[in-house]
Amino acid sequence: MFDQLADGVYRRRYESLDLNIGVVIGEEGVLIVDTRATHVEADELRADLSTLTEKPVRWVIDTHWHWDHTFGNSRFPGADIWGHHLCRKALVERGDSMKQDAAAWLPDRMREFDEVVITPPTRVFEDAASLDLGGVTVTMSYHGLAHTDADIVVTAGELAFFGDLVEEGAPPVFDDGYPLSWPGTLRRALDVGSITIVPGHGDLFDRGAASTQLEEIEAVAATARRCIDEGLPVEDAARLGPYPEDVMKSALSRAVELHA
């Protein structure tokens, strides 16, 4: 089921990876935010879209380069694919190794990942860009390092698709992240002023829930600072929370490694 969030704006929450896909329908065509984790999942999305509108998908926006958001790109050959320039760079340079990462995550689907045709964004920007869909404008903005080096915010009216800058139903993922920069980036992203936030995974966020997550990520950053500045061992610091120990360990060791 597509949830209508505003006039012409929808999201669909898929059980696979609890991923959210955004849909914005303008007079000139359809824009989608993220394309799911494989070509097979993207084909399912295309079939689902046909129940919503007969208009063609003319624009795709990748919120960031992670495989679960971009590996369906190849199934929208008629669309301009937009993303941050570092999103394109990552997919061009490391797309093939991302396929191995994905297969390691979901080994049962190794063959499916093997068949993915890496399709990086063809339209890129550094700070901001906007698209006129006919009667509705969609904006993209970049606010700095956070969950990856290429997270962008996509807005349509008072709604914003945040990719994995925030995460609902599970802790944020720091494996490719920038724990010390993330709070400032998220603060700037929230300054865009959106009322309702669609995370990359899970349920919708209001600004209050997003602020709570910002405080948690600030706590992670403060602990990471202590590891770097005071030599607090990651093993001990990982027990301080606010997230489970394995998540903290990933965040803190990543911060220490980036600082080295």
Ligand SMILES: [Zn+2]
């Ligand atoms: Zn991600």
